[in-house]
Amino acid sequence: MSHMIWKGAISFGLVHVPVQLYPATQSEKVGFNLLDKRSIDPIGYRQINKRTGKEVTRENIVRGFEYEKDKYVVLSDDEIRSANPESTQTVDILAFVEAPEISFLYLDTPYFLAPDRKGEKVYALLREALKASGKIGVANVVLHNKQHLAALIPVGPVLALNTLRWSEEVRDFNELKLPSEDPKKAGVTARELDMAKKLIDDMSDSWNPSTYHDTFRDDIMTLVDRKIRAGKTEAITDVETPRESRQSAEILDLSDLLKRSLGRGKNKAGGRSQAVQDDDDPEEPATPRRRKTATAKRANGANGTRGAGARSAATRKDAPARKRSAA
Template sequence: MSHMIWKGAISFGLVHVPVQLYPATQSEKVGFNLLDKRSIDPIGYRQINKRTGKEVTRDNIVRGFEYEKDRYVVLSDEEIRSANPESTQTVDILAFVEAPEISFLYLDTPYFLAPDRKGEKVYALLREALKASGKIGVANVVLHNKQHLAALVPVGSVLALNTLRWADEVRDYNELKLPSEDPKKAGVTARELDMAKKLIDDMSDSWDPSAYHDTFRDDIMTLVDRKIRAGKTEEITDVETPRESRQSAEILDLSDLLKRSLGRGKGKAGGRSQAAQDDDEAEEPATPRRRKAGTTKRAGGASARPAAARTTASRKDAPARKRSAA
């Protein structure tokens, strides 16, 4: 289990729920150390005085608030904590709101809250009351000397605390050049909208986070393992030039694009519709010149499937492979 990083209480009205805070996520990103390529020695992180260029020890580092250009007010950790000592020890609930009202744009970092000091009963009471109401708590909390807005959310048997971004931290999308919300003004026809909704329905599935993987990290770890087994731990090897990704044909007719897409996603029965198969057959090159570019001859004289058809088949099988791997 991860280490506890904070201890305090959830507070709403006169109720206090003693809790301990734990991180709810862990980083699985690929990390690299900086090395001296001449000796493979690690390159350390030095904290340097930007004016003198000299290294500064941790004992001589303080926090400063820049109130004017290059002018600071120095604050100690004790002064920062004393500014509002009550808020540093509580998840102070300000209101309860319907969960869908909080946009995912505001979600930041999740944590777990566990009961502390014989607070199991009141913890369970709050958790079950939130479940029954369908609401979540909006609260203030101070973590790492910084105040956060947060959402208190029941997740199974645990209460999760998800820090939220402040309103001025989320940019106004009205600054962007966007098509009209009126489909007609945006040039979207009713037929195109119906096909798009059908495509979404065909590709709909229940949420299973284990079905999705960081393929970049997987590929890097495979490469690292292969170099370790080959004894090439300190060598840079030549890499083949990546093949240029296949560009799809430019299809100017949105209806045609949607029609071709239908059935290529995951259908409810796991198969492709006859209409989609008919579309693929219609895409087969019709002239000798196009066939030469799209097909190859096997030793027996039979034509191999076009690359587009092979790619389509691999895409269709991809969701099944993910589920079986999970």
């Protein structure tokens, strides 16, 4: 169980919901310690006085607000908390808004809120009212001596509090050079748009977070386990030349790339795709070279098994012709 990091109340109107705040996430990233390669001793983190270059102990570190260049007002944690004690103990709801109105760009850090001091009933009331309305609360909250804008969101049986970025923290995308939102002005044809929508539909699936994994972390842990089993816990070993990274395709014909993608989109996502036939390019007749090209086109539009069979059949059919030619 994660540790409680804050306790207070959700406030909306005259209603107060006593709650406790818990982290909603945990880091599963690969973490590395810095070591002295000569002795494998850990290298620690030192807090240094930038003027003298000397190390400063934790008890001598305070918070300071720079009001002029190199001039500070020093504030203790108690002084910061006493400046506005109500704000530091309250999730103060400012408004309720439709959930889709808040862009993903503004989402920052999620937390769980649990009821406190026999506040289960009013907690459940707020949770169910939010579910029924389809809205989420926008609130102010002070965490770690910093005020945050936050979204109060019902997630199944729990109320989640997701801190939000302030508007000044989200950059304006108008600074970027972007194609026109008018498809025609952006050079997108109706046929290409239709194929792209079909590809999206072909790759669509329900959201299941357990389907996705941090494959980099998995590979690192596999490497660590292998070195432990081999007794190479301290030595740096030679590594094989890494596989050449896959280069981005040069887009010569967007329509052709979309057609080829349609046949393999669902295979990549979930393996349930049917072959997509290309009715726009009629098969050309006869010669072995033409026949082999047409067969390969059909194979590219099919799933893996059918494509392999088509290539195999083409090989068997062309083999006698090649033998007679050689003779």
